[in-house]
Amino acid sequence: MTQINNNHFLSRCPLCSSSEIYLVGALNYRYNVKFSTHIINFDNIPQLWTCKNCYSGFTQNAITQTDAETLYSTGNGTLRWSGTKFEDDKPKEVSSFFNTFLKNGMKVMDIGCNTGEFLDFVKDKKCIPYGIELSKDSREVVLDKGYKCYSDFTNIDEVFDVITAFDLFEHLYQPNSLINFCKKKLKKEGLLIIFTGNIGSINAKLAKNKWWYTNYPEHVLFASRKYYSQLDNFSISTYLKTYASQSHEALHNNSSFLNTIKNILQGKFTGNPALFKDHHLIALKHMP
Numbered sequence: 652m653t654q655i656n657n658n659h660f661l662s663r664c665p666l667c668s669s670s671e672i673y674l675v676g677a678l679n680y681r682y683n684v685k686f687s688t689h690i691i692n693f694d695n696i697p698q699l700w701t702c703k704n705c706y707s708g709f710t711q712n713a714i715t716q717t718d719a720e721t722l723y724s725t726g727n728g729t730l731r732w733s734g735t736k737f738e739d740d741k742p743k744e745v746s747s748f749f750n751t752f753l754k755n756g757m758k759v760m761d762i763g764c765n766t767g768e769f770l771d772f773v774k775d776k777k778c779i780p781y782g783i784e785l786s787k788d789s790r791e792v793v794l795d796k797g798y799k800c801y802s803d804f805t806n807i808d809e810v811f812d813v814i815t816a817f818d819l820f821e822h823l824y825q826p827n828s829l830i831n832f833c834k835k836k837l838k839k840e841g842l843l844i845i846f847t848g849n850i851g852s853i854n855a856k857l858a859k860n861k862w863w864y865t866n867y868p869e870h871v872l873f874a875s876r877k878y879y880s881q882l883d884n885f886s887i888s889t890y891l892k893t894y895a896s897q898s899h900e901a902l903h904n905n906s907s908f909l910n911t912i913k914n915i916l917q918g919k920f921t922g923n924p925a926l927f928k929d930h931h932l933i934a935l936k937h938m939p
């Protein structure tokens with residue numbers, strides 16, 4: 652077990668830099684939580700905060716970026732995150748969206764590619780797959796599949812038709828470095844596609860600081876639709892509300908509406924099973 656001094660505390664919104672930020676509430680977390688494959692414990696109580704200007708949310712008393720990167724890069728992502736096929740993991744409407752535009756020969760970069768599940772999907776569509784992955788163990792699996800895979804944003808000479816980030820944005824301490832990378836490495840009218848939890852969803856609004864997706868300490872950033880819509884040099888070309896995965900969708904379909912309402916009234920609602928779709932896919936067209 653590793654004891655962590657989780658003292659990453661911000662005076663401004665990490666997305667729009669507004670100082671109009673306020674506390675939503677303390678975050679629920681268990682002792683001896685898992686971060687990647689490490690068991691860790693904390694000095695401070697984590698909190699969920701929100702921004703009055705861009706409506707995004709973020710974690711205070713997060714673990715520091717340095718600690719997070721060390722834990723990810725030394726953790727074994729191949730054990731922690733399942734290698735389920737992309738089209739069996741993500742909701743059908745997400746795969747269908749990619750089927751509408753992925754074409755022969757397109758260069759597709761997946762940031763945070765884990766063991767290459769989306770890259771396999773991309774290869775089936777006759778596109779050229781590229782990945783970035785921080786975890787050494789996961790990267791080796793991707794390289795063994797024969798795909799190009801980098802450890803970070805540096806030393807990449809290619810320019811891409813599509814850049815994707817699945818289940819990644821919520822982990823970012825410096826979202827601007829990802830956005831700036833995409834501005835440099837996306838072709839004109841190329842697409843940046845982000846898939847993450849939706850803090851503007853009814854689930855998140857009802858669950859507040861009890862929202863399951865805050866998932867302390869791994870998730871630290873919950874960007875709103877407004878944030879994505881105001882990014883320089885990008886415009887939203889597709890906005891799709893969806894579920895975290897097919898299993899979350901199944902959980903929603905099999906849940907008891909009455910139980911959910913009871914939980915909401917008793918202040919116990921965590922947003923899981925979801926009452927409505929609680930994730931979003933945002934496709935941003937690059938307009939340099």
Ligand SMILES: [Zn+2]
Pocket residue numbers: 664665666667668669702703704705706707
């Ligand atoms: Zn903000």
